[in-house]
Amino acid sequence: MIVVVLLGCLILPFLLNYVYTTKNRRFYQLLEEFPSYPTYPIIGNLDKVYGRSDDVLRKLEKCMQPYNRIVFWFATIPTLILKKYDDIMAVTNQCHDRDFYGFTLPWTDVGVVTARYDEWKKSRKMLAPAFSTEMLFKYVNVFNDKASALVDKFKSVADTDQEINVWEHTMATNMDIFLENMMGVSTTVDGESGKNFGEAWCIAFQCINQRLFAVWLRPFFINYVYLKITRKIKYLKQLHEFPEKLIEGTVADFRNGSKNFDDVCSSKTMIDLQVKKSLLDASITRKRMRDEISQIIGAGMETSSLNVCFTMLNLAINQDLQQKVYEEITQLPTENGILTFSQLSNDLKYLEQCIRETGRLYCVAVWSSRRTHKDCPLPDGKVIPAGTVILINLRWALTDEELYKNPHKWDPDRFSEEEVAKRPKGSDLVFGYGARSCIGTKYGIISVKTQLAHILREYHLSTSIKQLTAEDLTTDLMVRSKIGYPIKFTRRRNLQKN
Numbered sequence: 454m455i456v457v458v459l460l461g462c463l464i465l466p467f468l469l470n471y472v473y474t475t476k477n478r479r480f481y482q483l484l485e486e487f488p489s490y491p492t493y494p495i496i497g498n499l500d501k502v503y504g505r506s507d508d509v510l511r512k513l514e515k516c517m518q519p520y521n522r523i524v525f526w527f528a529t530i531p532t533l534i535l536k537k538y539d540d541i542m543a544v545t546n547q548c549h550d551r552d553f554y555g556f557t558l559p560w561t562d563v564g565v566v567t568a569r570y571d572e573w574k575k576s577r578k579m580l581a582p583a584f585s586t587e588m589l590f591k592y593v594n595v596f597n598d599k600a601s602a603l604v605d606k607f608k609s610v611a612d613t614d615q616e617i618n619v620w621e622h623t624m625a626t627n628m629d630i631f632l633e634n635m636m637g638v639s640t641t642v643d644g645e646s647g648k649n650f651g652e653a654w655c656i657a658f659q660c661i662n663q664r665l666f667a668v669w670l671r672p673f674f675i676n677y678v679y680l681k682i683t684r685k686i687k688y689l690k691q692l693h694e695f696p697e698k699l700i701e702g703t704v705a706d707f708r709n710g711s712k713n714f715d716d717v718c719s720s721k722t723m724i725d726l727q728v729k730k731s732l733l734d735a736s737i738t739r740k741r742m743r744d745e746i747s748q749i750i751g752a753g754m755e756t757s758s759l760n761v762c763f764t765m766l767n768l769a770i771n772q773d774l775q776q777k778v779y780e781e782i783t784q785l786p787t788e789n790g791i792l793t794f795s796q797l798s799n800d801l802k803y804l805e806q807c808i809r810e811t812g813r814l815y816c817v818a819v820w821s822s823r824r825t826h827k828d829c830p831l832p833d834g835k836v837i838p839a840g841t842v843i844l845i846n847l848r849w850a851l852t853d854e855e856l857y858k859n860p861h862k863w864d865p866d867r868f869s870e871e872e873v874a875k876r877p878k879g880s881d882l883v884f885g886y887g888a889r890s891c892i893g894t895k896y897g898i899i900s901v902k903t904q905l906a907h908i909l910r911e912y913h914l915s916t917s918i919k920q921l922t923a924e925d926l927t928t929d930l931m932v933r934s935k936i937g938y939p940i941k942f943t944r945r946r947n948l949q950k951n
């Protein structure tokens with residue numbers, strides 16, 4: 454009897470697998486048209502990328518090197534990985550669905566970034582007013598105030614020989630900006646919870662990345678126990694507490710009458726939009742609101758902070774280009790140094806080129822993903838079957854030699870109007886493409902531009918780093934510098950005296 458049960462346990466998974474693949478024969482046949490590596494039961498192709506989490510993505514990119522497309526088996530989930538611009542265009546134009554198979558749990562569940570198509574449409578529609586031109590115009594005061602506060606933070610080290618890692622400061626500033634503009638919270642991250650929240654997202658990114666590649670962490674329970682043993686579970690509380698408090702506060706404002714529906718109609722801060730919606734629609738739970746807010750902050754804060762850091766570092770390395778940006782900034786007339794919405798949208802073109810070039814070369818969001826909800830034909834006639842998970846390697850597409858000569862050089866001139874016009878439409882994938890591209894593109898550019906303009910007008914930047922190489926970078930879901938972002942600040946007025 455025991456032998457029969459054991460045999461049954463052994464044979465059953467294979468039998469179920471056989472029935473499933475036979476039922477979905479067309480799906481697997483279409484995927485077989487794409488190159489792949491030999492697969493093994495349960496682990497799929499994960500043997501190819503096994504290792505430390507910062508090595509894993511490097512290994513995956515190595516697997517892709519000989520191919521423009523591969524089907525990679527993340528354990529039992531076949532995933533089509535794309536890196537060529539025209540394939541990416543075809544997919545991002547046709548597919549607006551994503552599927553994370555719950556890998557982001559327990560950190561975050563459904564929100565605009567992770568939501569399947571139907572839920573996503575609702576989220577995106579609700580969030581759109583917070584990113585309208587009218588709102589961007591309003592946000593500019595906060596961008597200026599916080600950028601000016603960031604300048605002040607560097608005063609104590611200015612004109613000394615000390616280099617400081619600017620990461621923590623830019624991260625705190627971007628959090629402050631976000632809280633004040635999107636959440637209507639006038640606070641500073643030097644008060645603990647916001648800072649803890651930022652730190653928790655960094656850990657969450659690492660853990661989600663690790664779970665994607667470590668097959669043994671796939672079952673939710675094992676992953677949870679692992680987080681407990683490694684004491685990372687404490688960051689879960691940190692990640693949830695902060696948006697929960699914000700929601701609690703806003704709901705209380707409604708209940709005690711200090712906010713009312715009419716206010717909300719005129720106010721379009723993200724938190725007010727969320728709470729208003731949840732008060733009208735009982736299906737929007739607190740947890741859903743929490744994850745929505747958390748994902749937006751996670752998506753916007755680190756990407757913007759990293760862009761500020763990498764741009765500062767590259768300008769500190771490339772002194773002649775820094776001078777060019779400085780001249781552009783100082784030629785712009787301002788009242789008390791305040792940059793207007795129009796200036797931030799239409800002027801400071803070279804500074805914007807620097808920001809876009811940083812986005813290209815240190816493509817902070819390396820991977821984008823989609824899931825086909827119907828068959829998706831590619832330009833060469835091959836068809837991606839409905840239900841396929843697709844990973845798009847944006848870093849690869851943005852360093853493709855066919856589009857960018859000498860692609861590993863930081864060269865803002867690539868984003869001059871003439872150079873952009875030479876490349877195919879949509880090839881600048883820094884913010885993704887299609888209906889599911891970055892909702893915060895304009896917000897992000899204006900915010901980063903304000904911070905850099907204020908810093909560069911006040912300080913001359915230098916660094917002991919001669920060149921940032923691929924070895925200096927590490928990747929979880931984002932690209933970061935392993936050696937930090939060390940900058941020395943000299944006040945411009947003192948520089949001119951010397």
Ligand code: HEM
Nearest residue numbers: 752753756757760818821884885886889890891892893897
């Ligand atoms: C320099 C800054 C930024 C960069 C480089 C960046 C990059 C990206 C990329 C590559 C995607 C994926 C797009 C795709 O799949 O086609 C994305 C999505 C997203 N980003 Fe950004 N982003 C930045 C700033 C922001 C900001 C400031 C916010 C919010 C305030 C934001 C919110 C989002 C959201 C919500 C999504 C998911 C959109 C959806 O699925 O509909 N991002 N971003």
